[in-house]
Amino acid sequence: EPEVTQTPSHQVTQMGQEVILRCVPISNHLYFYWYRQILGQKVEFLVSFYNNEISEKSEIFDDQFSVERPDGSNFTLKIRSTKLEDSAMYFCASSERDRGPYGYTFGSGTRLTVV
């Protein structure tokens, strides 16, 4: 069964540092997403991405965040200057073009710890 792959599984970074979280979506999917889950809280939508541009974003996704599809396979989330409150589990997901949330597949997540 096709999978969404996320690396690394756990990243520790110092406050103020830049981090890049990486995701390899399913190869024939065209919509990509980032969600996060702060420990003990809800899974929250961050951003969706299609055709090399952001199609939708939440209030959480401020100027500190950016997404990119640098090549044909990777989808990255960059946090420019990390804060303690960015510590969370970050989930990448992808879906087929015509199926939207019908065909969401989530990755196993990257646990980001900001110290």
Added chain:
Amino acid sequence: AQSVSQHNHHVILSEAASLELGCNYSYGGTVNLFWYVQYPGQHLQLLLKYFSGDPLVKGIKGFEAEFIKSKFSFNLRKPSVQWSDTAEYFCAVNAGTGRRALTFGSGTRLQVQP
């Protein structure tokens, strides 16, 4: 903006007991509804989904859910749980034409005792 409420935060059942997890959402328009499961150390997996048609939907592993529009509810059920059903269960809503973002509930941790 839509919101999702899961009232049961932690449920403990014995094997073979019946399960019902509550999910209520707030949104007046057309919604797509989902239940996801997250087994310990694993990623979110889709259990079942509702878009239209029969309000009683069947998913994987013997789970089903019923959409009751008048109650804004989408409760998850299973007649007889197994130890392997121990996991966290999330209800999610996608609302609004063209929107693809999911709004998740806070999750219910299910613990099944052998």
